[in-house]
Amino acid sequence: MTATLTAPTATRGLVEITGVRKSFGPTEVLKGVSLTVEPGGVAVIVGPSGSGKSTLLRTINHLEKVDGGHITIDGKLVGYAVRGDRLHELREKEILKQRTEIGMVFQNFNLFPHLTALENVAEAPVVAQGRSKAEARRRGLELLDRVGLKDRAGAYPRQLSGGQQQRVAIARALALDPKILLFDEPTSALDPELVNEVLDVIRELATSGTTLIIVTHEMGFARDVADTVVFMDQGQVVEQGTPQDIFGNPREPRTRSFLSKVLEPAFNI
Amino acid sequence: MSSATRVAQSQREQPVPAAEAPPTGTAGSGAGGSGTQALPAAPQPRQARDYSSYRVVAAKHPWRWVGTAVVALGVLAVAWSLATNPRWEWGVVAQWFTAQSVVNGLVETLKLTAISGVLGFALGFILALMRLSASPLLVSVSWTFSWIFRSTPLLVQMLLWYNLGYLYEKISLGIPFTDVRFFEVQTTTLISQFAAAVLGLTLNQAAYSAEIIRGGILSVDQGQLEAAAALGIPAWRRSTRIVLPQAMRAILPTAFNEIIGLVKGTSIVYVLAYSELFYTVQVIYNRTQQVLPLLLVATLWYIVITSVLSVFQYYIERHYSKGAVRNLPLTPLQKARKFFATHAAVPNRRNL
Numbered sequence: 001m002t003a004t005l006t007a008p009t010a011t012r013g014l015v016e017i018t019g020v021r022k023s024f025g026p027t028e029v030l031k032g033v034s035l036t037v038e039p040g041g042v043a044v045i046v047g048p049s050g051s052g053k054s055t056l057l058r059t060i061n062h063l064e065k066v067d068g069g070h071i072t073i074d075g076k077l078v079g080y081a082v083r084g085d086r087l088h089e090l091r092e093k094e095i096l097k098q099r100t101e102i103g104m105v106f107q108n109f110n111l112f113p114h115l116t117a118l119e120n121v122a123e124a125p126v127v128a129q130g131r132s133k134a135e136a137r138r139r140g141l142e143l144l145d146r147v148g149l150k151d152r153a154g155a156y157p158r159q160l161s162g163g164q165q166q167r168v169a170i171a172r173a174l175a176l177d178p179k180i181l182l183f184d185e186p187t188s189a190l191d192p193e194l195v196n197e198v199l200d201v202i203r204e205l206a207t208s209g210t211t212l213i214i215v216t217h218e219m220g221f222a223r224d225v226a227d228t229v230v231f232m233d234q235g236q237v238v239e240q241g242t243p244q245d246i247f248g249n250p251r252e253p254r255t256r257s258f259l260s261k262v263l264e265p266a267f268n269i
Numbered sequence: 270m271s272s273a274t275r276v277a278q279s280q281r282e283q284p285v286p287a288a289e290a291p292p293t294g295t296a297g298s299g300a301g302g303s304g305t306q307a308l309p310a311a312p313q314p315r316q317a318r319d320y321s322s323y324r325v326v327a328a329k330h331p332w333r334w335v336g337t338a339v340v341a342l343g344v345l346a347v348a349w350s351l352a353t354n355p356r357w358e359w360g361v362v363a364q365w366f367t368a369q370s371v372v373n374g375l376v377e378t379l380k381l382t383a384i385s386g387v388l389g390f391a392l393g394f395i396l397a398l399m400r401l402s403a404s405p406l407l408v409s410v411s412w413t414f415s416w417i418f419r420s421t422p423l424l425v426q427m428l429l430w431y432n433l434g435y436l437y438e439k440i441s442l443g444i445p446f447t448d449v450r451f452f453e454v455q456t457t458t459l460i461s462q463f464a465a466a467v468l469g470l471t472l473n474q475a476a477y478s479a480e481i482i483r484g485g486i487l488s489v490d491q492g493q494l495e496a497a498a499a500l501g502i503p504a505w506r507r508s509t510r511i512v513l514p515q516a517m518r519a520i521l522p523t524a525f526n527e528i529i530g531l532v533k534g535t536s537i538v539y540v541l542a543y544s545e546l547f548y549t550v551q552v553i554y555n556r557t558q559q560v561l562p563l564l565l566v567a568t569l570w571y572i573v574i575t576s577v578l579s580v581f582q583y584y585i586e587r588h589y590s591k592g593a594v595r596n597l598p599l600t601p602l603q604k605a606r607k608f609f610a611t612h613a614a615v616p617n618r619r620n621l
Contacts, residue, residue, distance in 0.1 A: 092503075096503060097501065110493060110496035111496075112497075113515065123500070123510070124500035128502055128503070157592065
């Protein structure tokens with residue numbers, strides 16, 4: 001954690017979320033959420049299911065369009081261009097370009113099953129960033145090595161364990177050299193004994209100067225790695241602060257009641 | 270009733286511990302499940318018995334052999350009657366099988382299948398994308414196309430295209446609602462028998478293949494598209510590189526059904542007096558009166574085509590199952606090679 005705060009290269013990847021609203025049909029899942037994550041910071045979002053955590057994450061790379069409010073990355077609006085006093089919706093191509101600066105890791109990995117681990121990692125740099133195939137492969141192998149899977153580069157996702165698949169997915173997100181990495185419950189679909197191999201990789205990323213925004217239910221990990229913990233409930237940010245504040249001395253009764261439910265079993269281990 | 274069976278069971282199992290064979294006895298009744306109830310009277314420590322020196326006797330399946338014999342007899346009877354009944358006229362079949370006119374007809378059939386198959390599936394792919402697009406107009410145009418062409422008999426479509434000249438004497442290309450014409454032609458010269466056949470088969474095929482392709486695309490997990498979008502992969506590349514290869518697994522079996530159907534479906538163009546395989550044999554048997562043998566000639570050719578297509582299907586499906594199964598099964602060819610390799614290697618090993 002201290003390493004993150006002193007990371008010297010963190011000059012990009014400032015995320016500012018201001019009053020974001022989002023509804024699905026009649027249910028409003030985000031009710032005016034505001035949140036700032038400093039460049040190179042590690043924000044962990046916790047909260048009960050249905051609190052809007054994942055939706056918030058998906059608005060950051062414009063997988064969900066917001067109904068109100070706005071999100072900027074290094075001062076640039078996500079999904080819109082400012083011309084005069086109007087916001088113009090970006091076209092598909094420009095949105096895709098913005099997304100290459102934001103990596104995302106999904107709960108269900110979403111690796112492409114018909115491509116090998118290396119092909120999964122090397123696909124986007126070629127088609128989205130116009131790098132050469134040889135360079136993308138070389139960099140892909142480097143990244144697979146970094147997540148400890150260099151020897152499985154030729155394996156198809158179904159030939160890998162859940163933990164290995166998620167590590168490939170992380171390598172795939174890193175391949176675009178993103179400023180920001182979004183993790184949507186990266187360990188929720190894993191068997192308990194595979195959780196740590198994935199968390200170790202994320203822990204290492206936390207010191208790399210990339211901004212990380214992580215939705216997770218792993219409280220021990222959150223305490224360990226976060227410099228900001230955000231507690232969300234019913235579409236709102238209830239409380240945010242350092243891990244010591246949130247876990248040790250929560251101010252809001254809703255935070256306290258949530259933590260009392262999720263922390264007990266963790267300490268019994 | 271259940272209590273009666275329970276009594277019967279316990280009576281049957283009572284003698285087991287008394288039978289003076291504790292290890293085998295427990296193994297036998299343990300498999301039955303209820304045997305443990307009879308045993309707790311003697312909780313002595315079990316001795317592990319070593320079965321490694323025992324010979325394994327394979328289970329016997331007498332009824333399987335009976336079934337095999339009955340079916341074999343039936344197959345033999347059919348083969349025997351095919352070979353010995355003179356009315357099949359195999360000599361006539363052999364004589365016409367490779368006759369020039371029949372081979373010409375075969376070539377026409379293959380040509381029609383290939384052209385309308387390729388065009389039909391290409392158009393079907395476009396129709397499927399239209400149907401899945403966000404534009405209500407494209408969706409309804411695609412839907413209407415499938416609706417019309419799937420609800421009219423192919424025979425009617427075929428005759429309609431052939432008689433298009435009756436409905437529209439001239440076909441021209443120009444700017445609608447003006448007198449500007451770039452190009453104008455008599456319909457009857459444009460729509461030959463071949464053109465009518467290809468048009469009819471293609472449009473009909475497109476209507477069906479659109480649904481097959483759409484089904485395949487829908488079978489791919491939404492998360493795949495999301496992941497690709499999050500990686501900034503462009504839309505066209507998402508379709509062709511990510512979604513379509515995965516959709517192919519669902520598309521291929523049905524698509525090959527369609528193509529095999531199309532091979533035989535081409536026989537319907539006999540209504541246009543187009544000399545493909547089926548029309549050709551009809552012409553011949555009307556002259557020679559050898560109806561059955563000549564139908565057999567056509568049938569055998571259709572079987573040959575279907576067989577070749579099935580081999581293609583096997584290998585193409587195998588290609589697209591990469592990554593979908595943990596390990597690809599061996600092809601028949603690889604199996605044969607492995608069989609000969611291992612059997613040839615045995616004497617060598619003995620020599621060593």
